Protein backbone atom coordinates (compact mmCIF):
# COMPACT_ATOMS: atom_id res chain seq x y z
CA UNK A 1 0.00 0.00 0.00
CA UNK A 2 1.45 3.34 -1.07
CA UNK A 3 0.01 4.92 2.05
CA UNK A 4 1.52 7.46 4.44
CA UNK A 5 0.33 7.47 8.03
CA UNK A 6 1.08 10.08 10.69
CA UNK A 7 0.65 8.93 14.27
CA UNK A 8 1.05 11.72 16.84
CA UNK A 9 3.87 13.19 14.78
CA UNK A 10 5.53 16.31 16.16
CA UNK A 11 8.44 18.41 15.08
CA UNK A 12 10.33 20.93 17.21
CA UNK A 13 13.32 23.13 16.62
CA UNK A 14 14.76 23.73 20.07
CA UNK A 15 11.81 24.72 22.27
CA UNK A 16 9.62 25.72 19.36
CA UNK A 17 7.08 23.17 18.22
CA UNK A 18 6.47 23.85 14.52
CA UNK A 19 4.32 20.77 13.81
CA UNK A 20 1.88 19.73 16.52
CA UNK A 21 0.46 16.24 16.93
CA UNK A 22 -0.37 15.18 13.39
CA UNK A 23 -2.73 12.25 12.96
CA UNK A 24 -3.91 11.45 9.48
CA UNK A 25 -3.42 9.04 6.60
CA UNK A 26 -2.59 9.89 3.02
CA UNK A 27 -4.31 7.26 0.89
CA UNK A 28 -2.68 5.24 -1.85
CA UNK A 29 -2.75 7.04 -5.18
CA UNK A 30 -4.35 10.24 -3.94
CA UNK A 31 -3.32 13.79 -4.69
CA UNK A 32 -3.04 15.37 -1.28
CA UNK A 33 -2.36 19.07 -0.98
CA UNK A 34 -0.74 20.60 2.09
CA UNK A 35 -2.10 24.13 2.18
CA UNK A 36 -1.64 27.01 4.59
CA UNK A 37 -0.07 30.41 5.14
CA UNK A 38 3.67 30.96 5.21
CA UNK A 39 5.40 29.38 8.19
CA UNK A 40 2.54 27.00 9.10
CA UNK A 41 4.74 23.92 8.79
CA UNK A 42 3.86 22.57 5.31
CA UNK A 43 7.42 22.16 4.05
CA UNK A 44 8.48 20.63 7.33
CA UNK A 45 5.81 17.94 6.97
CA UNK A 46 6.90 17.21 3.40
CA UNK A 47 10.53 17.06 4.44
CA UNK A 48 9.70 14.62 7.23
CA UNK A 49 8.02 12.36 4.65
CA UNK A 50 11.07 12.67 2.40
CA UNK A 51 13.37 11.80 5.30
CA UNK A 52 15.14 15.16 5.12
CA UNK A 53 14.02 16.14 8.64
CA UNK A 54 13.98 14.04 11.79
CA UNK A 55 10.71 13.45 13.59
CA UNK A 56 10.75 14.78 17.15
CA UNK A 57 7.95 12.55 18.47
CA UNK A 58 5.38 10.08 17.15
CA UNK A 59 5.57 7.64 14.28
CA UNK A 60 5.52 7.92 10.52
CA UNK A 61 4.55 4.92 8.41
CA UNK A 62 5.03 4.51 4.68
CA UNK A 63 3.86 1.40 2.85
CA UNK A 64 2.90 0.10 6.30
CA UNK A 65 6.48 0.29 7.50
CA UNK A 66 7.66 2.59 10.28
CA UNK A 67 10.17 4.92 8.66
CA UNK A 68 11.25 7.23 11.49
CA UNK A 69 14.81 5.96 11.20
CA UNK A 70 14.88 5.00 7.53
CA UNK A 71 17.15 7.30 5.50
CA UNK A 72 15.75 9.33 2.64
CA UNK A 73 17.39 7.22 -0.09
CA UNK A 74 15.52 4.12 1.08
CA UNK A 75 12.02 5.64 1.26
CA UNK A 76 11.02 5.26 -2.39
CA UNK A 77 10.25 8.95 -2.79
CA UNK A 78 11.00 11.50 -5.48
CA UNK A 79 10.87 15.18 -4.78
CA UNK A 80 10.51 18.39 -6.78
CA UNK A 81 11.69 21.60 -5.13
CA UNK A 82 10.53 25.15 -5.66
CA UNK A 83 13.89 26.22 -7.08
CA UNK A 84 14.09 23.06 -9.29
CA UNK A 85 17.58 22.23 -7.95
CA UNK A 86 18.90 21.10 -11.34
CA UNK A 87 22.57 20.32 -11.76
CA UNK A 88 23.84 23.37 -13.67
CA UNK A 89 26.73 21.61 -15.43
CA UNK A 90 24.60 18.70 -16.69
CA UNK A 91 22.44 18.71 -19.80
CA UNK A 92 18.70 18.16 -19.67
CA UNK A 93 19.16 14.49 -20.49
CA UNK A 94 21.91 14.01 -17.91
CA UNK A 95 19.83 15.77 -15.27
CA UNK A 96 16.85 13.53 -15.96
CA UNK A 97 18.65 10.19 -15.96
CA UNK A 98 21.30 10.87 -13.32
CA UNK A 99 19.31 9.28 -10.49
CA UNK A 100 18.59 6.17 -12.56
CA UNK A 101 22.25 5.73 -13.42
CA UNK A 102 23.21 6.00 -9.76
CA UNK A 103 20.64 3.32 -9.02
CA UNK A 104 22.17 1.22 -11.81
CA UNK A 105 18.90 0.85 -13.69
CA UNK A 106 19.26 -1.14 -16.89
CA UNK A 107 20.33 1.00 -19.91
CA UNK A 108 17.42 0.02 -22.10
CA UNK A 109 14.97 0.77 -19.32
CA UNK A 110 16.59 4.19 -18.81
CA UNK A 111 16.14 5.01 -22.50
CA UNK A 112 12.53 3.88 -22.40
CA UNK A 113 11.67 6.02 -19.39
CA UNK A 114 13.57 8.98 -20.81
CA UNK A 115 11.61 8.82 -24.08
CA UNK A 116 8.37 8.66 -22.15
CA UNK A 117 9.00 11.78 -20.05
CA UNK A 118 10.56 13.80 -22.85
CA UNK A 119 7.44 13.15 -24.89
CA UNK A 120 4.97 13.75 -22.10
CA UNK A 121 6.58 16.92 -20.78
CA UNK A 122 7.32 18.35 -24.23
CA UNK A 123 11.07 18.37 -23.78
CA UNK A 124 11.95 16.71 -27.09
CA UNK A 125 14.71 18.64 -28.80
CA UNK A 126 16.02 20.12 -25.56
CA UNK A 127 17.97 17.03 -24.41
CA UNK A 128 21.41 18.53 -24.93
CA UNK A 129 20.80 21.98 -23.48
CA UNK A 130 22.13 23.15 -20.13
CA UNK A 131 19.61 24.45 -17.54
CA UNK A 132 20.80 28.03 -18.07
CA UNK A 133 19.75 27.75 -21.72
CA UNK A 134 16.13 27.04 -20.71
CA UNK A 135 13.19 29.20 -19.71
CA UNK A 136 11.74 28.95 -16.19
CA UNK A 137 8.86 26.79 -17.42
CA UNK A 138 11.22 24.42 -19.24
CA UNK A 139 13.47 24.09 -16.20
CA UNK A 140 10.47 23.29 -14.12
CA UNK A 141 9.47 20.56 -16.60
CA UNK A 142 12.99 19.09 -16.42
CA UNK A 143 12.68 18.97 -12.61
CA UNK A 144 9.34 17.20 -13.00
CA UNK A 145 10.84 14.82 -15.57
CA UNK A 146 13.74 13.98 -13.29
CA UNK A 147 11.36 13.12 -10.47
CA UNK A 148 8.96 11.24 -12.75
CA UNK A 149 11.52 8.84 -14.27
CA UNK A 150 12.27 7.45 -10.85
CA UNK A 151 8.77 5.90 -10.77
CA UNK A 152 8.79 6.02 -7.01
CA UNK A 153 5.72 5.23 -4.95
CA UNK A 154 5.61 8.71 -3.44
CA UNK A 155 5.88 11.91 -5.41
CA UNK A 156 6.59 14.94 -3.20
CA UNK A 157 6.35 18.47 -4.53
CA UNK A 158 7.23 21.65 -2.63
CA UNK A 159 5.63 24.69 -4.30
CA UNK A 160 6.81 23.36 -7.67
CA UNK A 161 4.96 25.92 -9.76
CA UNK A 162 5.39 29.08 -7.74
CA UNK A 163 8.06 30.52 -10.04
CA UNK A 164 5.86 30.20 -13.11
CA UNK A 165 3.42 32.72 -14.51
CA UNK A 166 -0.31 32.07 -14.24
CA UNK A 167 -0.71 30.51 -17.71
CA UNK A 168 2.25 28.19 -17.34
CA UNK A 169 0.97 27.10 -13.94
CA UNK A 170 -2.31 25.99 -15.49
CA UNK A 171 -0.57 23.92 -18.17
CA UNK A 172 1.93 22.48 -15.68
CA UNK A 173 -0.96 21.37 -13.43
CA UNK A 174 -2.49 19.60 -16.41
CA UNK A 175 0.80 17.83 -17.09
CA UNK A 176 1.08 16.80 -13.47
CA UNK A 177 -2.43 15.37 -13.56
CA UNK A 178 -1.50 13.41 -16.68
CA UNK A 179 1.61 12.01 -15.00
CA UNK A 180 -0.50 11.06 -12.02
CA UNK A 181 -3.13 9.31 -14.12
CA UNK A 182 -0.45 7.28 -15.92
CA UNK A 183 1.72 6.37 -12.95
CA UNK A 184 -0.78 6.40 -10.06
CA UNK A 185 1.75 7.55 -7.48
CA UNK A 186 0.71 8.98 -4.15
CA UNK A 187 1.26 12.71 -4.51
CA UNK A 188 1.90 15.10 -1.64
CA UNK A 189 2.02 18.66 -2.83
CA UNK A 190 2.79 21.79 -0.81
CA UNK A 191 1.34 25.15 -1.76
CA UNK A 192 0.06 28.33 -0.17
CA UNK A 193 -2.10 29.00 -3.23
CA UNK A 194 -5.70 28.04 -2.61
CA UNK A 195 -6.59 28.01 -6.32
CA UNK A 196 -3.86 25.45 -6.90
CA UNK A 197 -5.20 23.40 -4.00
CA UNK A 198 -8.83 23.57 -5.12
CA UNK A 199 -8.05 22.60 -8.72
CA UNK A 200 -5.48 19.87 -8.12
CA UNK A 201 -6.33 18.10 -4.88
CA UNK A 202 -8.33 14.99 -4.16
CA UNK A 203 -8.07 16.11 -0.56
CA UNK A 204 -6.65 19.18 1.14
CA UNK A 205 -4.85 19.33 4.48
CA UNK A 206 -5.18 22.87 5.75
CA UNK A 207 -2.50 23.85 8.28
CA UNK A 208 -2.19 26.86 10.55
CA UNK A 209 0.46 27.46 13.13
CA UNK A 210 1.69 23.86 13.02
CA UNK A 211 -1.80 22.48 13.59
CA UNK A 212 -4.04 20.62 11.21
CA UNK A 213 -7.24 22.64 10.75
CA UNK A 214 -9.13 20.42 8.34
CA UNK A 215 -8.56 17.48 6.02
CA UNK A 216 -11.21 16.95 3.38
CA UNK A 217 -12.18 17.29 -0.29
CA UNK A 218 -11.97 20.73 -1.92
CA UNK A 219 -15.80 20.84 -2.01
CA UNK A 220 -16.13 20.24 1.70
CA UNK A 221 -13.32 22.61 2.61
CA UNK A 222 -15.23 25.31 0.73
CA UNK A 223 -18.83 24.43 1.64
CA UNK A 224 -18.34 22.85 5.04
CA UNK A 225 -15.39 24.62 6.71
CA UNK A 226 -14.49 22.98 10.01
CA UNK A 227 -13.70 26.24 11.73
CA UNK A 228 -13.43 29.99 11.32
CA UNK A 229 -9.83 29.81 10.10
CA UNK A 230 -10.77 27.45 7.25
CA UNK A 231 -13.80 29.55 6.29
CA UNK A 232 -11.66 32.67 6.05
CA UNK A 233 -8.59 31.13 4.41
CA UNK A 234 -10.47 29.50 1.54
CA UNK A 235 -12.20 31.89 -0.84
CA UNK A 236 -11.57 35.43 -1.95
CA UNK A 237 -12.77 37.80 -0.64
CA UNK A 238 -12.85 35.79 2.58
CA UNK A 239 -15.95 34.50 4.32
CA UNK A 240 -17.69 37.14 6.42
CA UNK A 241 -17.62 36.24 10.10
CA UNK A 242 -19.98 38.35 12.17
CA UNK A 243 -20.73 38.70 15.85
CA UNK A 244 -24.36 37.76 16.45
CA UNK A 245 -26.96 37.03 19.07
CA UNK A 246 -29.70 34.46 18.86
CA UNK A 247 -33.19 35.91 18.91
CA UNK A 248 -36.39 33.93 18.97
CA UNK A 249 -35.86 31.96 15.76
CA UNK A 250 -33.75 34.74 14.37
CA UNK A 251 -30.19 35.97 14.07
CA UNK A 252 -29.50 39.42 15.47
CA UNK A 253 -26.61 41.34 14.00
CA UNK A 254 -26.19 44.72 15.64
CA UNK A 255 -29.66 46.23 15.86
CA UNK A 256 -31.02 44.20 12.95
CA UNK A 257 -32.20 40.65 12.60
CA UNK A 258 -33.30 38.08 10.07
CA UNK A 259 -35.38 34.96 10.51
CA UNK A 260 -34.06 31.41 10.42
CA UNK A 261 -35.88 28.59 8.67
CA UNK A 262 -37.03 25.49 10.56
CA UNK A 263 -33.96 23.45 9.60
CA UNK A 264 -31.57 25.94 11.13
CA UNK A 265 -33.77 26.53 14.16
CA UNK A 266 -33.75 22.80 14.82
CA UNK A 267 -30.01 22.48 14.26
CA UNK A 268 -29.18 25.31 16.61
CA UNK A 269 -31.58 24.17 19.32
CA UNK A 270 -30.21 20.60 19.07
CA UNK A 271 -26.68 21.66 19.84
CA UNK A 272 -27.87 23.92 22.65
CA UNK A 273 -25.67 26.66 21.33
CA UNK A 274 -24.79 29.53 23.55
CA UNK A 275 -22.64 32.14 21.86
CA UNK A 276 -22.25 31.81 18.13
CA UNK A 277 -20.59 33.52 15.21
CA UNK A 278 -22.36 33.84 11.89
CA UNK A 279 -20.51 33.06 8.63
CA UNK A 280 -21.53 33.82 5.07
CA UNK A 281 -19.43 33.96 1.91
CA UNK A 282 -19.60 37.21 -0.08
CA UNK A 283 -20.69 35.23 -3.15
CA UNK A 284 -23.60 33.73 -1.21
CA UNK A 285 -25.48 36.97 -0.76
CA UNK A 286 -27.79 39.16 -2.78
CA UNK A 287 -27.06 42.88 -2.80
CA UNK A 288 -29.61 45.52 -3.67
CA UNK A 289 -30.09 49.27 -3.48
CA UNK A 290 -33.64 48.73 -2.27
CA UNK A 291 -34.67 46.89 0.91
CA UNK A 292 -34.73 43.08 0.71
CA UNK A 293 -37.00 40.88 2.81
CA UNK A 294 -35.05 39.15 5.57
CA UNK A 295 -31.94 41.13 4.78
CA UNK A 296 -29.63 43.59 6.50
CA UNK A 297 -29.00 47.23 5.81
CA UNK A 298 -25.47 48.57 5.59
CA UNK A 299 -23.51 51.50 4.24
CA UNK A 300 -21.01 51.12 1.42
CA UNK A 301 -17.42 51.69 2.56
CA UNK A 302 -15.38 50.51 -0.38
CA UNK A 303 -15.82 48.82 -3.77
CA UNK A 304 -13.21 46.44 -5.16
CA UNK A 305 -13.18 45.69 -8.89
CA UNK A 306 -12.58 41.98 -9.40
CA UNK A 307 -12.90 41.91 -13.17
CA UNK A 308 -16.17 40.11 -13.77
CA UNK A 309 -17.79 41.46 -10.59
CA UNK A 310 -17.27 43.75 -7.63
CA UNK A 311 -16.65 43.16 -3.95
CA UNK A 312 -18.76 45.67 -2.05
CA UNK A 313 -17.58 46.30 1.53
CA UNK A 314 -20.39 47.36 3.84
CA UNK A 315 -20.61 48.62 7.36
CA UNK A 316 -23.47 46.78 9.04
CA UNK A 317 -24.06 48.30 12.45
CA UNK A 318 -20.34 48.59 13.07
CA UNK A 319 -19.26 45.26 11.52
CA UNK A 320 -17.78 44.72 8.08
CA UNK A 321 -19.73 42.58 5.62
CA UNK A 322 -18.56 41.97 2.05
CA UNK A 323 -21.10 41.20 -0.67
CA UNK A 324 -20.60 40.58 -4.38
CA UNK A 325 -22.27 42.66 -7.04
CA UNK A 326 -22.33 42.51 -10.82
CA UNK A 327 -22.35 46.27 -11.02
CA UNK A 328 -19.78 48.69 -9.67
CA UNK A 329 -22.11 51.68 -9.39
CA UNK A 330 -21.98 51.93 -5.64
CA UNK A 331 -20.74 55.01 -3.88
CA UNK A 332 -19.28 55.45 -0.44
CA UNK A 333 -21.83 56.05 2.30
CA UNK A 334 -24.75 54.79 0.19
CA UNK A 335 -27.30 52.53 1.90
CA UNK A 336 -27.23 48.98 0.52
CA UNK A 337 -29.28 45.92 1.43
CA UNK A 338 -27.85 42.46 1.63
CA UNK A 339 -29.61 39.12 1.95
CA UNK A 340 -27.48 36.14 2.93
CA UNK A 341 -28.67 32.87 1.35
CA UNK A 342 -30.02 30.67 4.11
CA UNK A 343 -28.76 27.45 2.49
CA UNK A 344 -25.23 28.83 2.66
CA UNK A 345 -25.15 29.92 6.29
CA UNK A 346 -22.39 28.79 8.60
CA UNK A 347 -22.43 29.01 12.38
CA UNK A 348 -19.43 28.64 14.66
CA UNK A 349 -19.09 28.35 18.42
CA UNK A 350 -17.70 31.66 19.57
CA UNK A 351 -15.33 30.17 22.16
CA UNK A 352 -13.74 27.42 20.04
CA UNK A 353 -14.44 28.86 16.56
CA UNK A 354 -15.49 25.34 15.50
CA UNK A 355 -18.38 24.80 13.11
CA UNK A 356 -21.63 23.75 14.80
CA UNK A 357 -22.59 21.52 11.86
CA UNK A 358 -25.37 21.65 9.27
CA UNK A 359 -28.94 20.42 9.05
CA UNK A 360 -28.85 16.97 7.46
CA UNK A 361 -31.22 18.00 4.70
CA UNK A 362 -28.79 20.61 3.44
CA UNK A 363 -26.71 18.71 0.96
CA UNK A 364 -23.46 19.98 -0.48
CA UNK A 365 -24.32 20.76 -4.08
CA UNK A 366 -22.71 23.01 -6.59
CA UNK A 367 -25.78 24.28 -8.40
CA UNK A 368 -28.66 25.54 -6.33
CA UNK A 369 -31.77 27.20 -7.67
CA UNK A 370 -33.14 29.65 -5.20
CA UNK A 371 -36.90 29.91 -4.97
CA UNK A 372 -37.71 31.93 -1.92
CA UNK A 373 -36.35 32.38 1.53
CA UNK A 374 -34.93 29.17 2.88
CA UNK A 375 -36.56 26.95 0.28
CA UNK A 376 -34.24 25.31 -2.11
CA UNK A 377 -34.54 22.86 -4.93
CA UNK A 378 -31.73 21.08 -6.69
Ligand SMILES: Nc1ncnc2c1ncn2[C@@H]1O[C@H](COP(=O)(O)OP(=O)(O)OP(=O)(O)O)[C@@H](O)[C@H]1O
Nearest residue numbers: 013018036037038039040041042043044045190192
Ligand atom coordinates in the same frame (compact mmCIF):
# COMPACT_ATOMS: atom_id res chain seq x y z
N1 LIG B 1 15.90 24.56 10.46
C1 LIG B 1 15.03 25.29 11.15
N2 LIG B 1 15.33 25.79 12.37
C2 LIG B 1 14.46 26.52 13.08
N3 LIG B 1 13.20 26.79 12.68
C3 LIG B 1 12.83 26.33 11.48
C4 LIG B 1 13.70 25.57 10.65
N4 LIG B 1 13.04 25.24 9.52
C5 LIG B 1 11.82 25.79 9.63
N5 LIG B 1 11.68 26.45 10.80
C6 LIG B 1 10.47 27.14 11.29
O1 LIG B 1 9.41 26.22 11.30
C7 LIG B 1 8.18 26.83 10.91
C8 LIG B 1 7.57 26.07 9.76
O2 LIG B 1 8.38 26.21 8.60
P1 LIG B 1 7.99 25.61 7.20
O3 LIG B 1 9.10 25.88 6.24
O4 LIG B 1 7.58 24.20 7.36
O5 LIG B 1 6.73 26.49 6.83
P2 LIG B 1 5.91 26.57 5.47
O6 LIG B 1 4.48 26.45 5.86
O7 LIG B 1 6.44 25.59 4.49
O8 LIG B 1 6.22 28.06 5.04
P3 LIG B 1 6.49 28.68 3.56
O9 LIG B 1 5.20 28.62 2.82
O10 LIG B 1 6.89 30.09 3.90
O11 LIG B 1 7.59 27.88 2.94
C9 LIG B 1 8.52 28.29 10.57
O12 LIG B 1 8.17 29.09 11.66
C10 LIG B 1 10.01 28.26 10.36
O13 LIG B 1 10.58 29.48 10.73
